Amino acid sequence: QVQLVESGGGAVQAGGSLRLSCAVSGYWFGRHCMAWFRQVPDKGREGVATIDTSGTTSYSDSVKGRFTISQDNGKNTLYLQMNNLRPEDTAMYYCAAEIERPPSFSCPPEIAAGAPYSTDYWGRGTQVTVSS
Numbered sequence: 001q002v003q004l005v006e007s008g009g010g011a012v013q014a015g016g017s018l019r020l021s022c023a024v025s026g027y028w029f030g031r032h033c034m035a036w037f038r039q040v041p042d043k044g045r046e047g048v049a050t051i052d053t054s055g056t057t058s059y060s061d062s063v064k065g066r067f068t069i070s071q072d073n074g075k076n077t078l079y080l081q082m083n084n085l086r087p088e089d090t091a092m093y094y095c096a097a098e099i100e101r102p103p104s105f106s107c108p109p110e111i112a113a114g115a116p117y118s119t120d121y122w123g124r125g126t127q128v129t130v131s132s
Helices: none
Strands: 003-007 010-013 018-025 031-039 046-052 057-059 067-072 077-082 091-101 126-131
Touching: 003 091, 018 031, 018 091, 018 126, 031 067, 031 077, 046 067, 046 077, 057 067
Parallel strands: 010 126
Antiparallel strands: 003 018, 018 077, 031 046, 031 091, 046 057, 067 077, 091 126
């Protein structure tokens, strides 16, 4: 059983920064894809950033150059460093994981492209609010 617990959300002014963390508990074999999604009321979840077992990353166009996803395997933690935040970044942010994938697996490009996508595990989310 894998559990994901997000933290680090809050309220900031435009131009500010936040670092989200996702504590990952549980063990698995094989490759994985970890991702951050976000959701605003009345809209579906959209992929923001992904990172796979090899450390390969991908970002949505809306956050590219401002957000950085990283993983610390020793601490079992996923991060999302968010810089130069904008009011349109306001959303609930969710950590997600796909695990136990074959050796050739890498993160599906649909996630960072913002297409609807369902993963194996989700956290409960952390709210980010950016004021102008």
